[in-house]
Amino acid sequence: MLVVLAFIIVFHITSIVLLFISTIDNAWWVGDTFSVDIWRSCFTNGTNTVCKDIVSSNQSYQTIQTIQATMILSTILCCIGLLSFVLQLFRLKQGERFVLTAIIQMLSCLCVMIAASIYTSEHDQFHPAPVPGDGRYGYSFVIAWIAFAFTLMSSIMYLILRKRK
Known part of the structure; x- marks a missing residue:
């Protein structure tokens, strides 16, 4: 059980790191002479x-x-969610554990999905490409979708883990 908990903690921390990178880094839409994120546009x-x-x-x-x-x-x-997981690990009895953490992770997953979906459907309105369609999705955008998958999987893991001893 200790190995499973360690794996979940590492998985959760990985999700947090992916979310920070996708939120901060300037590579949601890139081209040869520009890169755009949700904060600024850079031209070379x-x-x-x-x-x-x-x-x-x-x-x-x-x-x-x-x-x-x-x-x-x-x-x-x-x-x-990570803080909630650590607190619930020692405070709640079996069967009640990790439900709150799973709900928080599911909300996090939903927020990433909303942001990435809006960007997918509306990016052509605010990227600086000289010709519509010029450019491609950058790695920060891809990392946002990977973070979506990670947060979804971790919320499911928390729901499964709540009954384990």
Whole structure:
């Protein structure tokens, strides 16, 4: 049982790291001369890289704010889930354990899915490509979807683990 708990803790910490990377790093939409995330746009001209924050004058600013908020909320919920797991491990009796942690992880999973889905459907409205369709999804976007899968699996593991001794 100790090995299972250690595996779950490592899995949960991996989920948190993936969420932090996908939320912070500047690679949601990339091209040869630019990269865009949910916070700023960076353009490369030869050796110069110029980064600009996404401002409220952008026509899709509310959409971007929604993506930002759900990614931050997902990261916070995942961190709270880890804290909840540790506290429930020693405080609750068998059968009651980890239900709260599973619910928190499921909410984190839902937030990542919402953010990545909105970005998938609306990215063409706010990426800086000179020609529509120019560019590709970056690794931060892919990591967000992997974090979705990890948080979903960990919430299911917590539900299964709640009955184990």
